[in-house]
Amino acid sequence: MPTSSRSTNLYTVEQVRRIDQAAIREGGLPGTELMQRAATAAFAALRRIWPQARTLTVIAGSGNNGGDAFLLARLAREAQWQVQLVALGERSGGDAAAARDAWIREGGRITVADMQTRLPDADVLVDGLFGTGIARAPEGVAAHLIEAMNAFRGGRLALDVPSGLDADNGTAPGPVLRADATVSFVGWKRGLFTADGVDCCGQLELDLLGIPDPVCAGIGPDCELLEAGFANVLPPRIRNVNKGRFGHVLIIGGDIGMPGSVRLAGEAALRVGAGLVSIATRAQHIGAVVGDRPELMAMAADGPQSTEAMLARASVLAVGPGLGQGAWGHALWDKALRAGLPLVLDADGLNLLARQPLPLPATTVLTPHPGEAARLLGCDTAAIQADRFAAARALASRYACVVVLKGAGSLVAAADGRIALCPFGNPGMASAGMGDVLTGVVAGLLAQGLGAWDAACLGTLVHARAGDRAAGPRPRGMIASDLFEALRDVVNGSPS
């Protein structure tokens, strides 16, 4: 579903390097020219974001990110700003050496940082310490500089990548800059949008440095951003229809003590437009499920016959919310997976799959959080978070289906290696039942005829946008059922 455009393409660091090299080799743009363009773009952004600023503290590392910083410092001084420059190390390499020389030649002073260095006060700080070339966790003076930048009292602008962030994976193995704004160059690095990346970048801007599209042809992207506009992928409804056209979702789960999970998934499916929604759960939960949402149907899943009858009426299954992993849940899970219907598998549905890998129906979406993903891949959660892109791809390939790896910067992966990243959502969504709502949303979209990839992309997007709309400026204390009204707005494309 995502459509290709350079502003929605996400690249690995390696791919961005290849674009840089292609621009230099085939595009007739020397590295020094790219660096000058990067500095010009970043200084323009700085003036736009902090229009009152006139004093600058610039931190320059020894690589090309530092080169960008030296050139930005020159531009600011030419514009009559007061600029102080702190460098890591006595020398710079590659194109950055010329940028450093030019700064010195024109009378610029450099403070070479040590463990005692205190950063001069200024309106804004520019972080040109490390960009895509970070090779290991910052230690010693580099770590000291990052901590000092984080304690800086003015605005913080990161050049290309907040220093300390691994721009490939969004991980921070050591101290990392928390920027107010990041101006990234050439192409978006995928790690800016997931895991720790989402907390480090602040406001994000991209400057392509005038590298023309043909230069990038054949290089990536690795992944695409889901855009708000994709919410229009569902066709408008013609008037002469009935509920039978929009599918019948059967939600299976809700073992003893967990009726809420299926109730949430069920209403979510209705709120994105499923025609009919039934819940297969424990007999004692039926009252709780339909009590305050009478549009839901609920049936006791208390034996093979009742389960078969329910499966026969459904067009899409959502299996796992509150299912448990006991005999009751396992028997339902086993029957459901063998039905061959389009399927969303979540929560204990995934945990059971990790224990007993059954073949999955052709249209299947798995929606693991990192803990469930770790169980499915036989590793720990830290290993999943260390490379979310690889984990999502490995799951999609191992289970030959579409996977939504949840969490800040949710990823949707297909078995052919395609990935889409959702840049929406907020920490208010770290709350019980939010995943159950996503399960219902994806099932409700499958029921309306979308394929697994489209339903997973649109479902992840609609869920996150609804979360943002429901949270507004008050994410703390948001609960899963707060999303229902917003789901209805977002899926109908209502402006926020």
Ligand SMILES: NC(=O)C1=CN([C@@H]2O[C@H](COP(=O)(O)OP(=O)(O)OC[C@H]3O[C@@H](n4cnc5c(N)ncnc54)[C@H](OP(=O)(O)O)[C@@H]3O)[C@@H](O)[C@H]2O)[C@@H](O)CC1
């Ligand atoms: N022409 C182009 O291609 C363009 C590139 N552009 C810019 O270049 C940036 C990439 O530049 P880059 O590749 O030179 O890497 P960069 O991020 O400066 O870091 C490398 C330096 O850091 C050092 N170092 C690494 N880790 C460290 C650690 N933990 N602790 C201490 N030191 C550490 C490393 O030292 P070494 O590992 O070799 O000891 C080396 O000296 C990119 O993000 C963008 O801003 C733009 O101008 C557009 C055009």
Ligand SMILES: Nc1ncnc2c1ncn2[C@@H]1O[C@H](COP(=O)(O)OP(=O)(O)O)[C@@H](O)[C@H]1O
């Ligand atoms: N910090 C966050 N930023 C964005 N989205 C989040 C964040 N925390 C949680 N979410 C989203 O909320 C949902 C939580 O799902 P899950 O962890 O399965 O919760 P539960 O099991 O309680 O239902 C996922 O869709 C996830 O992507």
Ligand SMILES: [K+]
């Ligand atoms: K930087």
